[in-house]
Amino acid sequence: MASISLDNPAVQSYLLYSGILGLKVLGMSLLTGRQRYKKKVFANPEDAARGGKVKFDDPDVERVRRAHLNDLENIPVFWVLGALYVTTGPSAALATNLFRAVAAGRILHTIVYAVKPLPQPARAISFGIPFAISIYMGVKVVQFYFSAL
Amino acid sequence: MASISLDNPAVQSYLLYSGILGLKVLGMSLLTGRQRYKKKVFANPEDAARGGKVKFDDPDVERVRRAHLNDLENIPVFWVLGALYVTTGPSAALATNLFRAVAAGRILHTIVYAVKPLPQPARAISFGIPFAISIYMGVKVVQFYFSAL
Amino acid sequence: MASISLDNPAVQSYLLYSGILGLKVLGMSLLTGRQRYKKKVFANPEDAARGGKVKFDDPDVERVRRAHLNDLENIPVFWVLGALYVTTGPSAALATNLFRAVAAGRILHTIVYAVKPLPQPARAISFGIPFAISIYMGVKVVQFYFSAL
Numbered sequence: 001m002a003s004i005s006l007d008n009p010a011v012q013s014y015l016l017y018s019g020i021l022g023l024k025v026l027g028m029s030l031l032t033g034r035q036r037y038k039k040k041v042f043a044n045p046e047d048a049a050r051g052g053k054v055k056f057d058d059p060d061v062e063r064v065r066r067a068h069l070n071d072l073e074n075i076p077v078f079w080v081l082g083a084l085y086v087t088t089g090p091s092a093a094l095a096t097n098l099f100r101a102v103a104a105g106r107i108l109h110t111i112v113y114a115v116k117p118l119p120q121p122a123r124a125i126s127f128g129i130p131f132a133i134s135i136y137m138g139v140k141v142v143q144f145y146f147s148a149l
Numbered sequence: 150m151a152s153i154s155l156d157n158p159a160v161q162s163y164l165l166y167s168g169i170l171g172l173k174v175l176g177m178s179l180l181t182g183r184q185r186y187k188k189k190v191f192a193n194p195e196d197a198a199r200g201g202k203v204k205f206d207d208p209d210v211e212r213v214r215r216a217h218l219n220d221l222e223n224i225p226v227f228w229v230l231g232a233l234y235v236t237t238g239p240s241a242a243l244a245t246n247l248f249r250a251v252a253a254g255r256i257l258h259t260i261v262y263a264v265k266p267l268p269q270p271a272r273a274i275s276f277g278i279p280f281a282i283s284i285y286m287g288v289k290v291v292q293f294y295f296s297a298l
Numbered sequence: 299m300a301s302i303s304l305d306n307p308a309v310q311s312y313l314l315y316s317g318i319l320g321l322k323v324l325g326m327s328l329l330t331g332r333q334r335y336k337k338k339v340f341a342n343p344e345d346a347a348r349g350g351k352v353k354f355d356d357p358d359v360e361r362v363r364r365a366h367l368n369d370l371e372n373i374p375v376f377w378v379l380g381a382l383y384v385t386t387g388p389s390a391a392l393a394t395n396l397f398r399a400v401a402a403g404r405i406l407h408t409i410v411y412a413v414k415p416l417p418q419p420a421r422a423i424s425f426g427i428p429f430a431i432s433i434y435m436g437v438k439v440v441q442f443y444f445s446a447l
Contacts, residue, residue, distance in 0.1 A: 002304040006151040006236055012294050015233050019290035022230040026284055029222060043215060046269050066341060068222065073327060073366065076225045076374045081320040084313050087304055120344050135324055141317035145310050155300040155385055161443050164382050168439035171379040175433055178371060192364060195418050217371065225374045 010086050010095035017099040018082065021075050024107055028068040031114060035061045067114035070127070071106065078102055078134050085137035088144040098133050105130040159235050159244035166248040167231065170224050173256055177217040180263060184210045216263035219276070220255065227251055227283050234286035237293040247282050254279040307390035312380050315397040319373050322405055326366035329412060333359045365412035368425070369404065376400055376432050383435035386442040396431050403428035 004011055036042055040052035041061055048054050109126035112118040153160055185191055189201035190210050197203050258275040261267040302309055334340055338350035339359055346352050407424040410416040
């Protein structure tokens, strides 16, 4: 029976970097909350009830929210394509380097987008490398299982 | 070969509560649709073609959409961190209680946010408990696989 | 030990169609970028620095972004419910047809929503079929593991 062992180094590397990215996504909620309390700008009347106002266009809050949404557009896709890619039996060294580059890229993306905004192409590069790696893994997965049909 | 059995009670519990949360997220689309038809407020001209108008700031529709987005920010992260946490071999009783608390918390979150809005801290608590559990599971995963490097 | 083999045709079918949908979600970022560059409309001042303006209500850009968000609301739920559904031991033929219908539906959804907008009910149908299949799979999963408690 073909299966995937938890002893496989590519699997362990996937689990480690996926876990790091999970914590990183959760951190976006803390970053948003920090901006909301600093600017006293909230999305709901019940949140603004003890001081502050309801406002949907504060530039600092919206910037963090765009970075968060960009995570949601990219990190769940990575989780799935990364797991599927591991099932195609890549070399552990290659897989580990790809996962590491995605994790590093997505963390840098948040820093240059929402923590300390930098001019382009800082964000384009930190977005593009994980994006290209996810495309690569997806193509490998589709080729592998399409030919198995 | 280290592997995870579907007979493992922690795994079965993960599968049950993840399935419940999947249905719960899908339910948000129905809640949004209900508000849109009740208020005759749509996001696309083709949807408003048979009565209703295009409007992006209806407070009742936007409240449901914020609850939905909050699910997208938290539930996929739980799915991944919960699955990864199971691979670290937690006690079945602890894992089951954590998964149950996350599922209950996220369902309550939707109720107090979008079904029958309540004053704070109802939403903060129902958000915070699943959030803290996800952080806990993510830290356990990263510790476990980091030390395996 | 109950486990799921990668040789199982339902699993291989899940992996293929999940991979296709992963690439499809990534494609939404390219569609958004194409609209932004065509209309010279950006979300950040640093992106508009070399020509273009910051604008959050361009109808063509926002239409692609709504299609993208609709993917995020539905495709990660499918990834999870589809994987969980496979663990309940469905027939390979049924599972393959369900996964294929979800993938086809979601691709059509993007086409009729964001590539070549069509009147309703084109989008409602292409949304509804994958949505109903995901509900079906979720109910099967919850029934299966609830009775295992």
